[in-house]
Amino acid sequence: MNQPYHRYHAKKRFGQHFLHDQYIIDAIINAIYPQYGQAMLEIGPGLGALTHKIEPLINKLTVIEIDRDLTLRLKNHSRLKHKINIFQQDALIFNFSDFSNKKNQLLRIFGNLPYNISTPLIFHLFNHINAIHDMHFMLQQEVADRLLAEPGNKNYSRLSVMSQYYCQMFPVISVPASALTPIPKVNSTVVRFIPIKTTVQSPIHIHALHRITKAAFNQRRKKIQNSLQYLVSIEGLMKMNISPDLRAENISVLQYYQLADWLTKNHG
Numbered sequence: 001m002n003q004p005y006h007r008y009h010a011k012k013r014f015g016q017h018f019l020h021d022q023y024i025i026d027a028i029i030n031a032i033y034p035q036y037g038q039a040m041l042e043i044g045p046g047l048g049a050l051t052h053k054i055e056p057l058i059n060k061l062t063v064i065e066i067d068r069d070l071t072l073r074l075k076n077h078s079r080l081k082h083k084i085n086i087f088q089q090d091a092l093i094f095n096f097s098d099f100s101n102k103k104n105q106l107l108r109i110f111g112n113l114p115y116n117i118s119t120p121l122i123f124h125l126f127n128h129i130n131a132i133h134d135m136h137f138m139l140q141q142e143v144a145d146r147l148l149a150e151p152g153n154k155n156y157s158r159l160s161v162m163s164q165y166y167c168q169m170f171p172v173i174s175v176p177a178s179a180l181t182p183i184p185k186v187n188s189t190v191v192r193f194i195p196i197k198t199t200v201q202s203p204i205h206i207h208a209l210h211r212i213t214k215a216a217f218n219q220r221r222k223k224i225q226n227s228l229q230y231l232v233s234i235e236g237l238m239k240m241n242i243s244p245d246l247r248a249e250n251i252s253v254l255q256y257y258q259l260a261d262w263l264t265k266n267h268g
Helices: 003-007 022-032 049-057 068-075 096-103 118-126 141-148 158-166 203-218 234-239 253-266
Strands: 039-043 061-064 084-087 107-112 132-140 167-175 188-195
Touching (some): 022 107, 022 132, 022 167, 022 188, 039 049, 039 096, 049 061, 096 107, 118 132, 118 141, 118 158, 132 141, 141 167, 141 188, 158 167, 158 203, 158 253, 203 253
Parallel strands (some): 039 061, 039 107, 061 084, 107 132
Antiparallel strands (some): 132 188, 167 188
16 A cells, blocks of 8 residues: 555655545545546546545546656556546646536536645636535645634634635544655645635626735734725725724625625725
């Protein structure tokens, strides 16, 4: 079981840490609950810890892997090569919407995300949220804590707001560093993302939300009457029943939604 991990040296530039703990692997597969006929897509299969386990449960699997050596391993695997469709490219530039349209299905996306691209990749996926049924990702503990944080929590951040605007999220399982090779310096958490279908997808509204959250959290210690003074007037805050004395971490996702709505209608 461990032999392949000794023969392959992880590449630092790709942030590779390969999952090998069978209990964790089984728990992730059970959480995903893959079914025949679904459009399953794995980001960063690596040495195939999840890929091998999920393969018997489905009829087709698409994988995105940037590492040429690892894509060759998958292409040459006696069993996997008949079921997997491989894109050797950077997931950060993959067009998930186009792929979903070609499949005529919503995508079920999963993977052990490299720590160095997890946050930008999540934001990239939000741009394609209408093409996604659900996502299951293993993430650095710190990132997972920020995704799941509620207002008033020290981990509540711009990432929390933007993510909770698009998705409901749930922790699935904690993953100790020892479950990975090479062993990272931090633990991980698997998080389930369920897109919120009622979320407003207007580019103008989303741009406004980006502006509001960036201004608020870039000066998170300031009261919003100061951090947002060039975007929303005190009168505007009062009309929305949002206290000007609040700070960024005390404003709910719904209130950020209201602020973005105000900015959209009043053109900033």
